[in-house]
Structure formats: structure tokens, C-alpha cells
Amino acid sequence: MNIYLDLETIPAQSERIKQVFKTNAEKEKQFIKAPANYKDEEKIIDYIANKSAEIDADLDNQWRKTSFDGGFGHICVIGYALDDGEPVTIYNGDGLGEDDEAKTITQFYDVIRDAYGNNERLPIFIGHNIIGFDLRFLLQRSIVLGITPPSFVPFDSKPWSDYVYDTMTKWAGANNRVSLNKLCQVFELPLKGEEFGDDDFDGSKVWDSVKNGEIEKVARYCAGDIYRTREIFKRMTFGG
Numbered sequence: 001m002n003i004y005l006d007l008e009t010i011p012a013q014s015e016r017i018k019q020v021f022k023t024n025a026e027k028e029k030q031f032i033k034a035p036a037n038y039k040d041e042e043k044i045i046d047y048i049a050n051k052s053a054e055i056d057a058d059l060d061n062q063w064r065k066t067s068f069d070g071g072f073g074h075i076c077v078i079g080y081a082l083d084d085g086e087p088v089t090i091y092n093g094d095g096l097g098e099d100d101e102a103k104t105i106t107q108f109y110d111v112i113r114d115a116y117g118n119n120e121r122l123p124i125f126i127g128h129n130i131i132g133f134d135l136r137f138l139l140q141r142s143i144v145l146g147i148t149p150p151s152f153v154p155f156d157s158k159p160w161s162d163y164v165y166d167t168m169t170k171w172a173g174a175n176n177r178v179s180l181n182k183l184c185q186v187f188e189l190p191l192k193g194e195e196f197g198d199d200d201f202d203g204s205k206v207w208d209s210v211k212n213g214e215i216e217k218v219a220r221y222c223a224g225d226i227y228r229t230r231e232i233f234k235r236m237t238f239g240g
Contacts, residue, residue, distance in 0.1 A: 006079040009073050112150060171183060
């Protein structure tokens, strides 16, 4: 059985983690001082205000990057397909709550446990950068949330494993990268976002879409990536 997998992730939603970032920023602001040659009070005030704004902007940037960190970030959508079945997406609520995330992960694990059953042959997990990102992030979130995953999920697989096929490493090599969109161009497949007429849509826009209440749009995007990855896998394996 082939299990095609793709995650959509967002920055940390825990109020505790958000407060850590805010506290660090406030501490940094306390040390802002205008250069010694600044004598005009208005210029000093402007200088401190500008530096504070830079710290706030950097804070937001650093917080957004937690969407790549399984310790802090959250999974908002899990997309999968079993063999040649239709891509399916799992998400709960608006995708912003920790309870929503836990339900989504648990539901995914229940699906693949039922699909695997008592088969002797282990399933193959297929995805783009699945070794370096999706499987690692999923494991980390499972640990943080205390959710026991199925024993057959190959979280610690190497690129040469028989139970994981990473389209990125198989194409570019273990130490190199290639984007999913580039492979879509190579194989003349629909680009990211074309499923809803926005070929500029990519992972960098997931958080803003979720924040704006567009979790369904993110789910459609995720399902599109499952389709794209499966088609690429079939081309790269001469029919799968």
C-alpha cells in the first residue's frame, strides 16, 4: 500500500509560546539607546521608535518561522491518499486550536491503522521532502501532544529506505533540494494553486489564509499537492 502524505503547518498558537516571544522582544527593547551624537529629543524619540518597530517586525518574522518547527508550530491540515484513491484532507474547526490539531492527527492515525490492518507488507509513505519535514514534524507534534502513532510509520527513515519515497531527495540527491513546483514544470503538471486559479499560492501563504478563515482553501491546496506528488512519483518510478 502506498500512502501519499502532505502537511500544512502554521506558526505557534500556544499563548505560552507567543508570550515567550513577546517577552524576549520587550527585553530587547529595554536596551535600545540612541547614538551619543543624537542631542535633539525628537530625533532620539524617533530613533527609539524605529528600532522598536524593527524588533517587532523581527519578532513577527521569527514567530512565523515556527511553522517549520515541530516543537512550536501546529499542523492545520493533513492531506493523504491511499494508492490511487482520491486525495483526502483532514482538518478540524478553523485549524487554529491545539484541540483541533490533536483531533486531526488522531483521525489521520486512525485512518491509516484501519487501512493497513494486519498486512504483512509495510506501507510505503510518499511525499515531497517527507523525510526532512513532514514525517519529522508529525512525530514531534505527536510527542508534544501525547498522541501515540502507529508503529509502522517510518519516522526515522533514511533516503534509501524501502518504506519511504521522497520525491525531492530521489530527484535532487540526499543533500540537495528541488521544489515541487519545478518538478511540476519538468513533468508538465498543474502548478501549485492552480486548483483554485491562483498559481502564486504556495506554503508561505498558508498562515495568512488560515488566519483569515480560509482553512478550506488551504485544504484544497493540500489535496492538490497530494495529486501533484503522486503524479511525479509515478513518472519517477516509470508508472509506480
